[in-house]
Amino acid sequence: MASPQKMMSLGCFLLLSLLAFSSCSHGAADSPIRNRRILHFSDDPSKDYKPFVDDSTFANSKLKQAYEVLQAWKSTIYSDPQNFTSNWVGHDVCAYNGIVCAPAPYNASLTVVAGVDLNHADIAGHLPDELGNLSDITLLHLNSNRFCGIVPESFMNLKLLYELDLSNNRFVGPFPEVVLGLPDLKYLDLRFNDFEGALPPELFTKDLDAIFLNNNRFHSTIPETLGKSPASVIVLSNNKFSGCLPSSIGGMAGRLEELLLSGNDLSGCLPEEVSMLNTTTVFDLSQNKFTGDLPRGMEYLQSLEVINIEGNEFRSRERQQRDQDVCRKALSEKVDCSAGNCRRPVKREEPKLPPPPAPRPQPPKPQPAPAPKPMPYFAPAPTPTASKPLPAPAPITFKPSPVPVPAPAPITFKPAPVPVPSPEPVIPELWPEPALAPAPAPVYQSPPPPPAQSPPPPPVFSPPPPAQSPPPPPVFSPPPPPPRVLPPAPAPAPQVPKETTIPFTFEPFQLPPNLGAHYVSPPPPAIPGY
Known part of the structure; x- marks a missing residue:
């Protein structure tokens, strides 16, 4: 019969074996749960899976x-x-x-x-x-x-x-x-x-x-x-x-x-x-x-x-x-x-340019022989008596007018019809435009358009440099002749007898833009006598 000591050692061995077996069986039972958890958190998508959420x-x-x-x-x-x-x-x-x-x-x-x-x-x-x-x-x-x-x-x-x-x-x-x-x-x-x-x-x-x-x-x-x-x-x-x-x-x-x-x-x-x-x-x-x-x-x-x-x-x-x-x-x-x-065909049309503006009447075009007519006008030019209505401007122009008297020199400007306005001493009497006399050259350079109102101005210009502007008179004379005849009987005619041709030039006292800048005198229409 085995000793009690051997029996005790055998019992201990059996107890340890039993404990080891129970732990193994527990691990085996728990492994499926672990596997399911790994699958749940894996990257494998599953449309049918819905995580449990509280x-x-x-x-x-x-x-x-x-x-x-x-x-x-x-x-x-x-x-x-x-x-x-x-x-x-x-x-x-x-x-x-x-x-x-x-x-x-x-x-x-x-x-x-x-x-x-x-x-x-x-x-x-x-x-x-x-x-x-x-x-x-x-x-x-x-x-x-x-x-x-x-x-x-x-x-x-x-x-x-x-x-x-x-x-x-x-x-x-x-x-x-x-x-x-x-x-x-x-x-x-x-x-x-x-x-x-x-x-x-x-x-x-x-x-x-x-x-x-x-x-x-x-x-x-x-x-x-x-x-x-x-x-x-x-x-x-x-x-x-x-x-x-x-x-x-x-x-x-x-x-x-x-x-x-x-x-x-x-x-x-x-x-x-x-x-x-x-x-x-x-x-x-x-x-x-x-x-x-x-x-x-x-x-x-x-x-x-x-x-x-x-x-x-x-x-x-x-x-x-x-x-x-x-x-x-x-x-x-x-x-x-x-x-x-897409759309209907369209005929190409060249762009239509606006008609050119009608040329402004230029005094040179009317250059007819009527130069003689301006001469008669020169005589009337002295008739500045009519300028009485513009006495104030006249004095202003008179100041420069004395200078124009010696304007024989301006006559030398004959090449430029401008001299006609400058020498006009008579201009101050008849018109406020005597101021034009100071800038005769500009006047000649830009032939003024002959307006109907210019009749009175022609007499003003005629007295200045007639001899010098014989050619210009014909150019500008066409419009002014009739008005110039109206003012005959001016005494100052003797002063500028030679300048009979001048009346033609400044009949249209409407000077071009640049000339107007030089002249302070008002436009010819200012003379009520005409």
Whole structure:
């Protein structure tokens, strides 16, 4: 029989063995739970999986729903080099990067997710259907990321969405018509993606303020509904649009500020309605195939700040529109603007210059032999007695008149008919124009137009240098002769008998602009006697 000591040691061994077995069995039973936890936090997305969340940890059901949506979206992201979504953990969704919370528009006491802004996060993934459950967001900005795929139909539930920016991503498929059902949408930006196909006509009947569709693969004609758009900015550049620019574009007058259609295959003539865009500041049609002439009236678009028509086939004097070989054919043939119903052909008309102004009557033209008639006038010229009504001006002129008396020297100015006015001592008596005497030369240089009123002035001029101006008298004499005969019987005639020819010259006391500047005396009509 075994000793009690051996029995005790055996019992201890059995006890230790039992404890070891129980610990192993416990670990084996716990391993499936550990495995499930690892699977739960792995990167393997599962649409059917919904994490268990205690409702008591959220302020309201809207925030709990937003949490579920954002977790589902995070599970579709396969690249986040900037760790933008690294803090999308926990129940406080309002603290997530790019998530904006605000009071609900229908209940100020209810906090909801009102916006999502992931601009420039460089995230790669796609848009899950669950995003349609963020029914309270008013803006969704995802530009400059690497999202791909299509825009989910669940977006139709975003009834409060005001701004949708999906630009600079990798979205594909036809134009996402689901956005046309968003009642409050005002800003639509789908630039720099791979959308393709035709544009729905309803796009331009929707109440949008800005439409950016450039740098995609749209290929179709521009819908005729373009003119119904209330948008202030429309950018359709760098696609494959073809055909004519719709004539309905005139319907955007007063609203459209910027229209960019560059880098397409648009052709034909520009519609005349383009000239109605009176509020447009930027108009870019470059790098298309437009032909013909620019519509009439475009020069009246006073709001235009930028207009670019390069790279087309317009008939123009501008250089470097296209290579000469490309344009030669288009420029040498008649352009049929009616083709494609773009607009009716317009005949080019050379600009009509206004008729030249009627030449002012020049005294030299009337240069007839009537010079003798001026001589008789010279005698009457002394009749300055009639100048009594202008005594005041006469004295003013008298001051210079004494100088004219020795004006025989001015006679030397014969080459210039001006001397005639200068020497006239008699002029002060008859006219206030004696002032003309001081600037005789100017008078000769600019032959004054012979007005009917000038009759009295001729006598004034006749007395000065008659001998010197024999030739000029004929030139100016035609108009003055009759008036000069009226003032015969002037005593001062003996003073300037030789200057009989002078009366002709200054009959029209209306001196040219430069002469008038030299003369202070009033015009001939001042003499009431005549």
